[in-house]
Amino acid sequence: MFIDLRSDTVTLPSPAMRAAMAAAPLGDDVFGEDPTVNRLEALAAERLGKEAALFVASGTMGNLVSLLAHCGRGDEAIMGDAAHTYIYEQGGAAALGGIHPRALPTLPDGSLRLEDIVAAIRSDDQHFPISRLVCLENTHNRAGGAVLTPAYTAAVADLAHSHGLKLHIDGARIFHAAVALQVEARELAGGADSITFCLSKGLAAPVGSVVCGEAGFIRRARRARKALGGGMRQAGVLAAAGIVALEEMVERLAEDHAHARQLAEGLASLPGIAVELDRVQTNIVIFSLDRPDLSPAELIARLRQRQVGLLAIGGKRLRAVTHYGITAEHIAAAIAAFAAVLCQ
Numbered sequence: 059m060f061i062d063l064r065s066d067t068v069t070l071p072s073p074a075m076r077a078a079m080a081a082a083p084l085g086d087d088v089f090g091e092d093p094t095v096n097r098l099e100a101l102a103a104e105r106l107g108k109e110a111a112l113f114v115a116s117g118t119m120g121n122l123v124s125l126l127a128h129c130g131r132g133d134e135a136i137m138g139d140a141a142h143t144y145i146y147e148q149g150g151a152a153a154l155g156g157i158h159p160r161a162l163p164t165l166p167d168g169s170l171r172l173e174d175i176v177a178a179i180r181s182d183d184q185h186f187p188i189s190r191l192v193c194l195e196n197t198h199n200r201a202g203g204a205v206l207t208p209a210y211t212a213a214v215a216d217l218a219h220s221h222g223l224k225l226h227i228d229g230a231r232i233f234h235a236a237v238a239l240q241v242e243a244r245e246l247a248g249g250a251d252s253i254t255f256c257l258s259k260g261l262a263a264p265v266g267s268v269v270c271g272e273a274g275f276i277r278r279a280r281r282a283r284k285a286l287g288g289g290m291r292q293a294g295v296l297a298a299a300g301i302v303a304l305e306e307m308v309e310r311l312a313e314d315h316a317h318a319r320q321l322a323e324g325l326a327s328l329p330g331i332a333v334e335l336d337r338v339q340t341n342i343v344i345f346s347l348d349r350p351d352l353s354p355a356e357l358i359a360r361l362r363q364r365q366v367g368l369l370a371i372g373g374k375r376l377r378a379v380t381h382y383g384i385t386a387e388h389i390a391a392a393i394a395a396f397a398a399v400l401c402q
């Protein structure tokens with residue numbers, strides 16, 4: 059059996075999700091008439107402590123409609139240079155919205171320095187774009203799933219608001235952060251004007267993300283979603299799985315975190331592998347391979363022959379992600395496969 063640690067996006071829906079999908083009452087969601095989508099949106103808004111929510115096709119679409127709803131053409135959005143929105147979303151906010159990204163150094167813990175944010179906010183000068191938005195990411199993908207705390211997020215929100223800017227959180231894995239910190243997700247979204255989270259990663263739903271924020275913002279995001287071709291009709295078949303994801307799949311993320319730690323500790327003892335154990339806080343393990351005889355691509359190919367899947371993320375760095383389809387036995391088998399490749 060293939061132990062797929064490439065991403066938590068590979069998770070398959072649970073039996074309860076399949077049953078809920080089959081039984082879901084449906085309607086036309088563009089008319090606002092899909093009761094299951096409406097239920098998911100109300101539940102998500104409640105969980106994130108926001109007024110309203112919008113079901114979208116993906117995390118990328120959630121971030122894009124959020125940026126389009128907050129910013130006009132030529133406005134500037136401040137974000138980390140390692141942010142998913144900056145690196146992995148094709149520059150969609152610039153390409154489709156004319157939004158100017160301002161990239162600040164991302165610290166190893168996934169945060170941005172408050173001083174850097176203040177320094178990046180533009181003064182009122184006709185030479186400059188207008189600073190409109192700050193974006194954070196929690197958990198932080200490129201920072202190995204590191205979590206941002208409620209206190210840090212509130213400090214960034216206060217800073218943004220005191221300068222007339224909004225705060226958006228790319229919370230693709232916000233429930234992982236909440237479980238790791240043992241807080242409610244709404245505490246992590248506290249001061250933010252908007253937050254996106256993914257149903258289709260660790261929460262194991264087959265498709266979809268949700269954007270949450272105040273009602274006026276969600277109205278604008280809904281318009282943007284329609285323009286992008288994301289107005290879906292009987293989307294309740296998908297939203298039904300999302301409701302199960304929120305109701306049944308959040309608490310179990312602690313298992314994924316324990317498995318990531320088990321993997322990180324196993325890898326740390328192998329020759330040529332370096333893992334920063336402090337950085338393994340949730341379900342992502344980023345490690346580097348430093349061996350003259352083996353490139354990351356070769357390691358991946360050899361592990362694939364032993365039924366273990368990983369991703370290379372640039373340079374000497376590789377990534378493994380734990381999820382609903384991965385057990386402690388799989389992790390033990392994966393560590394044994396690494397040892398067989400690295401110690402032979």
Ligand SMILES: *Cc1c(COP(=O)(O)O)cnc(C)c1O
Nearest residue numbers: 116117118119142195199228230
């Ligand atoms: C996966 C991810 C996204 C995008 O989600 P898709 O559903 O793959 O478009 C956005 N932000 C972060 C931090 C992610 O990990």
